[in-house]
Amino acid sequence: MTGGDAPTWKVPPRWVLLVAVLSIVAAEVGGGAMARYKVELTRWARAGMQARPEVHGLVGVRDVDERILDEALVKFDAGLRLFHMHAEGMGLVIIATSMVAATVIPSPAASRAIIALLTAGGAGYPVGYLVWSALIPSYGLERAKALAEWLVWVPFGSATIVALWCLVGLVAWSMLARRRA
Amino acid sequence: MTNAGPGTAGSFLIMSATVTRPPLAVVLVALVMLALGETAGAAMSRLKPEIQRYAAARVAANPAAHGFSGSAEYDDEVRERAIFTAEAGLSFFHLHGEGVGLVLFFASALVAARVPRRRTRGVLYLLLVAGGLFPLGYLAYGAAVLELGRDAGIELAERWILAPLGVSAIAGLAGLWLALARRRA
Numbered sequence: 001m002t003g004g005d006a007p008t009w010k011v012p013p014r015w016v017l018l019v020a021v022l023s024i025v026a027a028e029v030g031g032g033a034m035a036r037y038k039v040e041l042t043r044w045a046r047a048g049m050q051a052r053p054e055v056h057g058l059v060g061v062r063d064v065d066e067r068i069l070d071e072a073l074v075k076f077d078a079g080l081r082l083f084h085m086h087a088e089g090m091g092l093v094i095i096a097t098s099m100v101a102a103t104v105i106p107s108p109a110a111s112r113a114i115i116a117l118l119t120a121g122g123a124g125y126p127v128g129y130l131v132w133s134a135l136i137p138s139y140g141l142e143r144a145k146a147l148a149e150w151l152v153w154v155p156f157g158s159a160t161i162v163a164l165w166c167l168v169g170l171v172a173w174s175m176l177a178r179r180r181a
Numbered sequence: 182m183t184n185a186g187p188g189t190a191g192s193f194l195i196m197s198a199t200v201t202r203p204p205l206a207v208v209l210v211a212l213v214m215l216a217l218g219e220t221a222g223a224a225m226s227r228l229k230p231e232i233q234r235y236a237a238a239r240v241a242a243n244p245a246a247h248g249f250s251g252s253a254e255y256d257d258e259v260r261e262r263a264i265f266t267a268e269a270g271l272s273f274f275h276l277h278g279e280g281v282g283l284v285l286f287f288a289s290a291l292v293a294a295r296v297p298r299r300r301t302r303g304v305l306y307l308l309l310v311a312g313g314l315f316p317l318g319y320l321a322y323g324a325a326v327l328e329l330g331r332d333a334g335i336e337l338a339e340r341w342i343l344a345p346l347g348v349s350a351i352a353g354l355a356g357l358w359l360a361l362a363r364r365r366a
Contacts, residue, residue: 093283
C-alpha cells in the first residue's frame with residue numbers, strides 16, 4: 001500500500017541505521033563467540049581471578065575458593081549472555097524509535113537530538129554488560145558491577161529512557177495537534 | 182519508505198517507493214510499551230532493595246492470603262517465594278515490554294504497508310494493540326501475587342489478563358499472515 005494521502009514513514013539518517021545494524025551484528029558475533037569459545041573464555045576469567053586472590057576473597061582452601069570462583073564465573077557468563085540479548089534488542093529499538101522520531105517530530109533540531117540520544121543510549125547500554133564481564137576477573141563482582149553501572153549503564157540507559165519518554169510525549173502531542181487541525 | 186529529503190546532506194534513500202505507516206495511536210502504544218519496559222529494567226536494577234521491602238510489606242499486610250501459619254520458618258519461606266514471584270513478574274514485564282513493543286511496531290508497520298482493505302487493517306490494529314498490552318499482565322501478576330497470595334495471584338493474572346491479551350496478539354499476527362498470504366496468491 002503506497003502513495004496517496006496515507007501517512008508515510010521517513011527513514012532516519014544513515015549513521016543511525018549503521019549503528020543499529022552494527023549493534024545487532026555485534027550481538028550475533030557475541031552469541032556465536034560465547035558458544036564457540038566458552039571453554040577459552042572461562043579459562044581466561046578463571047586465570048584472571050586466581051591471579052588476584054585478594055580481590056575475590058580467595059583463601060587458599062579449595063572447597064571455599066571453588067564456590068567463590070563458580071559464583072563469579074556464573075556472573076561472567078551472565079554478562080556475556082545479557083550483552084548478546086540486549087544488543088540484539090536495542091539494535092531493533094534504535095531502528096524502530098528513530099524511524100518514529102524522523103517521521104513524527106516536526107522540529108529538525110528536536111528530531112536530531114532525540115535520535116542522537118536513542119542511538120547513543122541504545123548502542124552504548126549493552127556494552128555495559130561486556131564491560132562488567134571483562135572487569136570481573138580484575139576487580140571482583142561488586143566493584144566490576146559498580147564500574148559498569150556508573151560508566152555505562154546509568155549514562156546510556158538514562159539517555160535511552162529520557163529520549164523514549166520524550167518521544168512518547170511528542171507523538172501524543174502530534175496526535176492532539178492533528179485532531180485539533 | 183522514503184528519506185526526509187532526497188539529495189539532502191546526510192540522507193539515504195532506502196527504497197524508491199513510499200511506505201505507509203500505521204496510525205499514531207498504534208505507534209504510541211508500541212512506544213509506551215518500550216518506554217515502560219526500559220524504565221522497569223532500570224527500576225529493577227537501581228531500586229531492588231526498595232522493591233523487595235515494598236513486596237515484603239504487602240505480603241505482611243495480607244497474611245491470610247498467603248496462608249501464614251505462625252511458624253516463623255514456614256512463614257519466611259512463603260514470604261520469600263511470594264517476593265521472588267513478584268520480582269519475576271517485574272522481570273517478565275521488562276522483557277516482554279521490550280519484545281512485544283517491537284512486535285507491535287513492526288507487525289503494525291507491515292499491516293499499514295501490505296494490507297489493502299481498510300476494515301481488515303482496522304481489525305488487525307485492534308487485535309495487535311490489545312496484544313501489545315500483554316506485558317501489563319505481568320505487572321498485574323506481580324501485584325496480584327502480593328495482594329492475593331502466590332497461587333491465586335498467578336491464576337488471576339494468567340486467566341483474566343495474560344491469556345486474553347496473548348490470544349489477541351496471536352490472532353492479530355495470524356490475521357496478518359493470512360492477509361499477506363492471500364495478497365500474494
